[in-house]
Amino acid sequence: AKFAVEAVKNAAADEKAQRTLAKTIENTTGATRKQIDAVEDWITKVSLAKGVTDDELRPAFARLTRSTKDVEESQKLLNLALDISSATGKPLEGIANALGKAYDGNTQALGRLGLGVDQNILKSKDFDAAYVSLRKTFKGFSEQEANTFEGKLNRLKIAFDEGKETVGSYILTAITPL
Numbered sequence: 001a002k003f004a005v006e007a008v009k010n011a012a013a014d015e016k017a018q019r020t021l022a023k024t025i026e027n028t029t030g031a032t033r034k035q036i037d038a039v040e041d042w043i044t045k046v047s048l049a050k051g052v053t054d055d056e057l058r059p060a061f062a063r064l065t066r067s068t069k070d071v072e073e074s075q076k077l078l079n080l081a082l083d084i085s086s087a088t089g090k091p092l093e094g095i096a097n098a099l100g101k102a103y104d105g106n107t108q109a110l111g112r113l114g115l116g117v118d119q120n121i122l123k124s125k126d127f128d129a130a131y132v133s134l135r136k137t138f139k140g141f142s143e144q145e146a147n148t149f150e151g152k153l154n155r156l157k158i159a160f161d162e163g164k165e166t167v168g169s170y171i172l173t174a175i176t177p178l
């Protein structure tokens with residue numbers, strides 16, 4: 001019974017987070033339902049592969065999408081944010097926020113994170129140059145961390161939690177008519 005209650009609560013919270021992200025993507029990119037579903041599938045795959053919860057990925061992705069107004073660009077930047085977060089231990093949401101601000105022209109947000117981006121790049125507000133610099137410095141960190149023992153345990157826990165959410169959604173579907 002405790003498992004079922006927790007599963008239903010998790011499923012309801014996940015559904016709300018999915019709706020919020022879907023509306024953000026729809027409003028900023030004009031994406032179709034099929035495209036939004038593809039983003040959700042991608043987030044699930046990234047979550048299971050990198051050992052980062054979808055509850056962390058969705059707000060970060062939404063933030064990047066509000067800046068880029070492009071799903072593919074947001075995916076590229078979220079992958080970079082995952083690498084930076086893994087390498088530095090800084091929260092994913094904060095990294096995504098700084099990348100979004102930099103994309104919008106405020107590269108000083110990246111400077112405040114202390115990521116080692118050359119001051120001349122930051123002053124020039126050249127996001128592409130900042131991206132190249134960050135990619136060179138942090139490429140591959142999230143994959144490396146996902147394949148450590150701790151990373152594998154995180155991935156297993158996330159897979160279990162996703163299963164619990166699935167069970168909860170089935171329970172919600174079954175009791176909704178009642």
